[in-house]
Amino acid sequence: MGVRGLVTFIEKHPRIYRDVRFRMSRLVIDGANLLHLLYFDSGVYLIKTGVYLIKTGVYLLNTGLDQNHGGEYAAFEELIERFITTLRNCGVSPFVVLDGGSDYTDKKLDTVTQRAVDRIEKAHRAAWDDSEQNILPQLAKLMFTQTLARLEVPMAQCYAEADQEIAALANEWRCPVLSNDSDFYIFDLPAGFLPTSHFQWKAVEQSGSQSYIPCKNYNTRSFCILINIEHELLPTFAALAGNDYVKLQKMERPIRWTQFCPASDGIPSRLEGLLCWLRDFHQPEKALEAALGLMGELGTKRKKEVLQSLYLGMEEYKLPSSTLMRFFVDGVAPPFPTFEGVKGLIPDWTRLPLTQARLTSDILDVLLLQRNDLSIPVDHGDMASINLTSRPLRQVMYGLLLGKRRQLVNERDRDGLQLKVIPVQPAVRGVARQLTLESLDQAESSQRLQVLLDALGVTEASLSRLPPQLRLPVAVTCYWLQRAQPRPDQRLLKALLLGLSNGDALRQRAASQIQNKCYKQKLDVSVVHAFNQWQGCLKDSVYLNQLLGRPLEEPQIARLYEGTLVHDLVHQMRTGRKLKHFLKSDRSSVRQYSAMMAVINQFHCQEASTSHNQKTVTPPRRQPLEDLTANLQQLFLLCEDEMEVSSTVSVQEDLHLEDLLSVKTRYRAKKRNNRSKNPEVARKEERRGDVVLW
Known part of the structure; x- marks a missing residue:
């Protein structure tokens, strides 16, 4: 308020x-x-x-x-x-x-x-x-x-x-x-x-x-x-002063409270004048009646509206019984409010995750008001809203929430420097058609995962070699590369992946970057816009993942992304500086970078093949991995190994990291190159446990 x-x-x-x-x-x-x-x-x-x-x-x-x-x-x-x-x-x-x-x-x-x-x-x-x-x-x-x-x-x-x-x-x-x-x-x-x-x-x-x-x-x-006023008049003071619910300053004839200030050498204060005026009253009702008289001639209907608004403002300061005490003591979520028109719109299973902040409260606005107020990050007004990139993800969430209600959701977003309301159609397709909000928490985990993967346009198999905490961020990155406008260049992708691969070390490296003020070069609004789109895609993906019961592990933001750091990495690459020092003595980060780049390269390979063979923009329904024939499995492993080897070489060339590789590591890279030419040998080695990512 x-x-x-x-x-x-x-x-x-x-x-x-x-x-x-x-x-x-x-x-x-x-x-x-x-x-x-x-x-x-x-x-x-x-x-x-x-x-x-x-x-x-x-x-x-x-x-x-x-x-x-x-x-x-x-x-x-x-x-x-x-x-x-x-x-x-x-x-x-x-x-x-x-x-x-x-x-x-x-x-x-x-x-x-x-x-x-x-x-x-x-x-x-x-x-x-x-x-x-x-x-x-x-x-x-x-x-x-x-x-x-x-x-x-x-x-x-x-x-x-x-x-x-x-x-x-x-x-x-x-x-x-x-x-x-x-x-x-x-x-x-x-x-x-x-x-x-x-x-x-x-x-x-x-x-x-x-x-x-x-x-x-x-x-x-x-x-x-x-101040010398009655304690019971404090809510009346707040309502007459104007809070988020009462806007008396917008009245046809607003009250000039400064006229009641005592004569002094200082500048008259609106609140001091109001408090001085309230000293003559002992009951809120009498004060409100007198305040209406100060507003001049008001019609009966207008007077009733103003009085109702004032009482509503005062009601906000009454203290009801706490609905949260039992939650903090016993872990029991409060009941939903029983306003007219609300009953039945919100499934009971959502109460606990909502109260635990494990489910975004945005779903309440969608369910109750068919509205979503979108985030407005730092961005140049001449550029399109960053939320356009992630809108298809929100449409999937709206489809799960509203189901057969077939209602549009009014997104309140930036259009240039104006706030606009954009009606958005919920999307219900594929596996999502088989799910209902009332029983979404009981749906098969494979179904919930498939809804998320379909929304991001990736497969479970393509993410399988990544650590669990990186699967959702990398899937989001694939989605971002396909939909962001303008399309991100390689420097942006490399900077982003370097940040993602750095894990816990990000904290110390971020501190060093800030301390040395490396990021204080002039703000590049095009870089800001691109990474804003990625963050928007990640946020909406996390919210969709939450609604689906977290079929993918939720990434820890503090160990995932550091804005000042990735901006500085882009700047270093654009000015021709080598990034060898960034991953020095951190071979695990190099491996993660390589694995992520392999997934992204494979994604591009699949998308290019799909675009070549089909003119429709809707991707075909992907066949589950367990239903593939032996020949398709062999082709998939061959493509995957080739992409991984290619990515490993790319990491060394792009980041000049070849001096970080030990003799043993270089031997393994060569060995994997041989494996890619003979998938049958590769599978035998996997059964013996000889395969590594690097």
Whole structure:
């Protein structure tokens, strides 16, 4: 929600806060707020062993993570780990609560629309002059939830906006809330509210043997005493001030609250004037009636509409019983809301994965509103939306969700610098026709996998020699190479695969890249656009994979992609620098690079053959591997081996890595070349266990 201007007003009255030493407590955390805080506002330091946070005497590098090159996910993971470790060292038990889908009544649609319009302008400005506009990278939220899950931090995703659920949980547990959302200055919380702007988790102090976090605590009682208004009038104050649901400033005759400010030398404040005016009232109803009188002549119908809007705004600050407490204690997901028209639209089996954040909340907007608000990353406004590339993947997801309902989904996306609504037809074809949403969780794993593979245009056999964590990213890369516009060149592909092949070492290498500021060359918007398309394809593929019950292993984003790194690799290749140093002494990464390139080359070989033999753009249904004849198996193994050997040679030539190969490795490469000429010998060697990837 958010009360416009309230945080600024509170900061001008520091006596409202109370200094505390926070430790040994539960803490309910506003997940969306923490995500933005850590990515945009945390000072970051880099030393040889990784990424660290503000410490006295350590050199300050910057005040946040890179925003324009597609995400510094490895460094972001380090920040999250540091934050959680700091809390636990102080005896604090964090409980993170995340926003879910849009409100079913759409009462916040105007606010959401305006924010999307603003984000389009900011994203274009960031791409135009490489400025920081606080545009969150596309995979940041996914990486955030993955990291919290790995750290075993209790986490819940709401079905709609989280503010009221956060406040209700903190009220029942009698513990504070950590956020910077101005609405928490209005909720009556027994243990108060800890603004993240005053939560000094990077400057932990000691008291005896106990560690604590210096911070400030806000309590509504202290606010009302200092300002001298009735405590019951706080929700009325928020509604009249204007929040995400109430827009009194758009009235035909908006109230000039500054006229009620006391005479002083300072600039009159709208909120101060409103608070001064409210001092004369003791009941919300009387205050609302008087406020209507200040709006001038209103017709009966208009007056009723305004009054209803104000009461609706006040209702948002009432604290219901927590629906999440049982989930955190017993692991039981809350029931779905019972609004009229909602019943039966959302299968019961989705409740638990949605609450666990193992299923994207986007599906709720599709099911309830037939709408999907798409991400708007940093990108030049003259270029087409990056979401066009991954639309066929979303169409498959829409088909699974809506089934026989045959409804279009309105995608809200960028068209130039305008926010447009594009009706999109769900796609139901192939194996997906045999599945229904109500029983999707019970479908055969082979069926669910085939739906995903068909959407990406790859086969299970082509991915079989890759490690499980790389199968989905490589399948996405094949899809991206086929559909991205303009078509990615070889430098982009090589840079991407080098990043994918680097695994855990990506964290240290990313730290080194940032520390040396190698990525600070001028932002190349064409490279940004290409990698944005890849990230969009990966995100939508991960969401489709989640809906299908994860038939492929979900990749860990922090160990998969580092935007600043791949941009720098493209720059190095374009300026003629050798990349030998990047994989030096890391033979496993070279093997992975080779294996991925082999799969991609094989994919291109198959696609070229299909295009040559058929004029239709729809790929033929692929025959399962177990049904192939012995001759087809032999042909497949021959093609696969030839591609792998070709790829191995290509790696050495392209990256100048031949000096990394030992005599034994070169012998094996030669041996595999001989195997490719005699598949029967190759199969005998495989049975003996002699075959290796490199």
